[in-house]
Amino acid sequence: MAFSPAEEIARLRKEIDFHNHRYYDLDDPVLSDTQYDQLYQKLKELEAQYPQYAQTDSPTQKIGGRASASFAPVRHAAPMMSLDNSYNEEDVRAWHERCAKILNDSSFDMVLEAKIDGVSCSLSYTDGQLTTAASRGDGKTGEDVTANVLAIKDIPHHLDGAPKGLLEIRGEIYLDKKDLAALNAKQTSQNQPVFANTRNAAAGSLRQKDSAVTAQRPLKFFVHSFGFGEVTAPSFSRFIQNCVCWGFTASPVRLQTSSLEEILKFYRDFAEQRRNLPFDTDGLVIKVNNFAQQRILGNTAKSPRWAIAFKYPAEQATTTVNHILFSVGRSGVITPVAQVEPVSCAGVIISNATLHNFDEIRRLGVRVGDKIILERAGEVIPKVIKVAEHLGKEDVLPPQTCPSCGRPVYKAEDEVGYYCVNPSCPAQIKGRILHYASRGAMDIEGMGDAVVDELVERGFVNNFADLYNLNFFHLLSLENFKEKKSQNLLDGLEESKKRPLSRLLFALGIAFVGAKTSEVLADRFHTLDDLMNASTETLQSVPDVGAVVSQSVYDFFHDPAAREQIELLRQTGLNFTQPEKQISSRVLEGKTVVFTGEMEGMTRTQAEQLAREHGAKTSGSVSAKTSFVVAAKAAGSKLKKANELGVKILTPEEFFHLLGR
DNA sequence: CCGCCTCGAGTTCT
């Protein structure tokens, strides 16, 4: 399909803006300079051809286009290659195995270094005298940053006893974390934009037009390789020793070993330790130490085969807020969500990030168009940490009306949240139905986000009972639904009628009644009718049910609309009773058990059920009251907490043994 | 009344 010139121009501007962002802000370009130039030229040509679409905010109109005029290009004597990246032990084992095979030696010597987040730089010494310093650029050609590099104290200008001729020393220019904080404080006081991270700050400092500014930035440098020249050392570690004699600094974190296991252990331990170091690291670099062996391994087109970067998944990412929209939850709470330019963070692509509420927006000062920093550290949920650069113009205001049903929103005096109070608001109905069908509740197979959306949108479903009046023809009219899928969903609905009362209670979505409380109530009252007719006093006699929960349950069942729903559900043949609790044994009587990590061949819910069948209580969090924690592989913070509190930890095997299995 | 132990609710992506 052909695009109109206007569309093509808009697309190119967006793309170039993106690559500028990668290049300037993240210092991590996707395109080579040539590829970038092609895009840029194409846009310029189109804008010349169609001047009616020329705009002042086009990247072609902005000062300081990407090709930096003030830094001359420098061709590297030997290309500056990048390293192959790996993010897990498997990849590193594979790398080690391949090296061992080519070298015909499984105990070759390796060197481990910290991979410091900075800018790589190549220093050319002629007869021991520093002549040129160049940034990496596209690997073949970089920018001449000699004037600025001369201002870095860590870099010697002269190497005593260096070999004659050309010697290219390579390393990383970086900034310590505390120096970034100080620099940003200064930037703020001078009304200048702050740097998102140490890497950007180092890159920005190196690209200063005035080297006096660079001199004021406490940049540091460590050697990590050489590019060209006669190096007499037989190994990388000896080469580094020579460099240190010349006055260079080596990587502050080092390990020399021939044991892969030792390296893997170091990686695991370093994951935590690196946070306490003065500089930012995103991983480790493993190199084959012996130069003769390095030569045997050689290079691929892109990277040396004798080295590999062993990275930790990035936990922070910088991106742009494209849009802020308001989502309405099943309870009517309106939550602002930032839609961002998709960005990779901790191994996944993030495109949405919650802003929680409007206090949070005000606190962060987020606007549409701003550059923000996202984090996903140890957590699953992306979080907006701060605004890196204010580019947006308009403040984000709370919505006057519900984005789903258009009714005016409601805000309680002393609460942060805004609510939609219309019970027939489509967004709320969708939320309630989705919760009803979800795995922990009625577990209706074939009923996902998209299906619920369409069922409500089409007016087929407004409440729980409507679900059971759906017929084959309703479903066939849904998008992508044919006989097979329709029948599966009908089967799923039929199957859900058999769920125990505890599931149904949870599915109804009574305020303050979650999975746990539902179970306790169902076990105590056995039938829905007994629960419906219970007084608040009777309800409060149930453990863990106090004034708030009992009132909420009582109110729910005395609402005429809810009662009508329940009668309709009764007519469709839903199970309203709770089966007697199965007791297999009492070996775990009086114990409180917490499960963590992924068990093989069993979900956590199943494991918890098993423990309860043997008389245990189960919980989701570790405390001093926990009898023991069952930790499977990939256990996280709960295991850590158990260690801190001195709670006993069992492997899944030990746990099964306890049950006599 | 305070502090600890839990639970509920919202949230993202594969």
Added chain:
DNA sequence: CTCGAGGCGG
């Protein structure tokens, strides 16, 4: 996973 808040023991 985290935050906020209900339940409850001291």
